[in-house]
Amino acid sequence: MASVTLNDVVKIYAGGVKAVDNVSLVIQPEEFIVLVGPSGCGKSTTLRMVAGLEEISSGTISIGDRVVNDLPPKDRDIAMVFQNYALYPHMTVYKNMAFSLKLRRKELGLSRADIDNKVREAAKLLGIGDLLDRRPKALSGGQRQRVAVGRAIVRNPSVFLFDEPLSNLDAKLRVEMRSEIKRIQRRFRTTTIYVTHDQEEAMTLGDRVVVMKDGVVQQCAPPLEIYARPTNRFVASFVGMPPMNFLEGAVHREPGGVYFDAGPIRLRLSASLMEPLATYRKDALTLGFRPDSLSFGEKSESPDVATLGVTVTLVEPLGDRKDVYLTAAGGHRLVARVDARAPVDEGCDTEVMIDMNRVHVFESGEMGMNLCSPTQDEARARAS
Ligand code: ADP
Numbered sequence: 001m002a003s004v005t006l007n008d009v010v011k012i013y014a015g016g017v018k019a020v021d022n023v024s025l026v027i028q029p030e031e032f033i034v035l036v037g038p039s040g041c042g043k044s045t046t047l048r049m050v051a052g053l054e055e056i057s058s059g060t061i062s063i064g065d066r067v068v069n070d071l072p073p074k075d076r077d078i079a080m081v082f083q084n085y086a087l088y089p090h091m092t093v094y095k096n097m098a099f100s101l102k103l104r105r106k107e108l109g110l111s112r113a114d115i116d117n118k119v120r121e122a123a124k125l126l127g128i129g130d131l132l133d134r135r136p137k138a139l140s141g142g143q144r145q146r147v148a149v150g151r152a153i154v155r156n157p158s159v160f161l162f163d164e165p166l167s168n169l170d171a172k173l174r175v176e177m178r179s180e181i182k183r184i185q186r187r188f189r190t191t192t193i194y195v196t197h198d199q200e201e202a203m204t205l206g207d208r209v210v211v212m213k214d215g216v217v218q219q220c221a222p223p224l225e226i227y228a229r230p231t232n233r234f235v236a237s238f239v240g241m242p243p244m245n246f247l248e249g250a251v252h253r254e255p256g257g258v259y260f261d262a263g264p265i266r267l268r269l270s271a272s273l274m275e276p277l278a279t280y281r282k283d284a285l286t287l288g289f290r291p292d293s294l295s296f297g298e299k300s301e302s303p304d305v306a307t308l309g310v311t312v313t314l315v316e317p318l319g320d321r322k323d324v325y326l327t328a329a330g331g332h333r334l335v336a337r338v339d340a341r342a343p344v345d346e347g348c349d350t351e352v353m354i355d356m357n358r359v360h361v362f363e364s365g366e367m368g369m370n371l372c373s374p375t376q377d378e379a380r381a382r383a384s
Helices: 043-051 093-103 112-125 141-154 171-188 199-205 223-228 233-238 271-277 376-383
Strands: 004-012 018-027 032-036 058-063 078-081 159-163 191-196 208-213 216-221 245-254 257-262 265-268 285-289 305-317 321-328 333-339 349-355 360-363
Touching (some): 004 043, 018 043, 018 216, 032 199, 043 058, 043 078, 078 141, 093 112, 093 141, 112 141, 191 199, 208 223, 208 233, 216 233, 233 360, 257 271, 257 285, 265 305, 271 360
Parallel strands (some): 032 191, 032 208, 078 159, 159 191
Antiparallel strands (some): 004 058, 208 216, 245 257, 245 285, 285 360, 305 321, 321 333
8 A cells, every 4th residue: 555745735726825834744554544624724625636636836745656746636546535425326336336447447457357346345345235226316325425435445546535525424324434434444454544624533533633724734643642632722622522621821830839820710730740831931821621631529639639619500411421511710611521420410519620630731822832742843942
């Protein structure tokens, strides 16, 4: 399988929109990489440039050792699956899947029996073996998406490209097809680039996740690293549901320890944060902590657990867990995701515990850098 390398890739559309701004990525052979970000962040444009459907303004894209900037899509050895399936309505499922192979049968050195085998094998793998004679209009959304995936599989490409392939499906089917796509990618080990705006889809599918905003890669890392060590506040808030809690405030160093003050709220930071924060302006910072780093119940004696008085405004049961919405002093709103049995009810005044070993401190602003988990580049820049 092939690697895909993007080197300083820029896309400026006619009219001047800079959709992709100096993106550099090395996607390893067999890797499943997911591009994720809010609408308009440039993920589809990036994918379409790899596919050859969009010209590159500057930079290079290589598939394997070959620079493909000027190669037409059909010569790139890729197969793309679109959100709208793009099936031929007048052809049966069988013909839809066989079409691209038949077109290039001689060039690929395939017999008719080879094509038949490939189509039937892929159809079986996708559970659509009994639908081969149907036309797309007689299929459900999920079945159509399977045909679109099947059509990509039979071509046995070096790279799969998926552009929001599950967006048109209902929630249950989306989860089902998500694991199907992952299973297929694991089986064929085809290098895959997958675009979605859904952070949960990105986290569950990707070997690595690339978070984009305004055409710029914000972070590229395995999903759990993005969750545990987001590079900036934007990534921290985009990944994870419910989203991370944020408090705006300042850090104060006192004989008893280092504190984060947000109006009437004062939280003692753990000793491990002292060193990363030592070189920073201490005012105008943002404290961030995930809903699952909050808990209720017996008070902890640990110095790294802070306690905060709160009122419970809403409890959303999720079966095994629940989301608990809280208001703290100063009107600060927080959310906790806790075990369903946690002793909290709507309307009660209680104390919430915060695991201070899991908090993050960001520079102020939407893009504020995470001072607790600097990337290597940032760490180098800081040291120099
Ligand atoms: P995403 O896939 O992340 O939603 P896109 O890559 O589709 O984002 O778009 C990135 C930016 O480029 C957006 O600002 C969008 O409006 C702009 N854009 C996309 N396609 C075109 C086009 N054909 N012409 C001009 N601008 C475009």
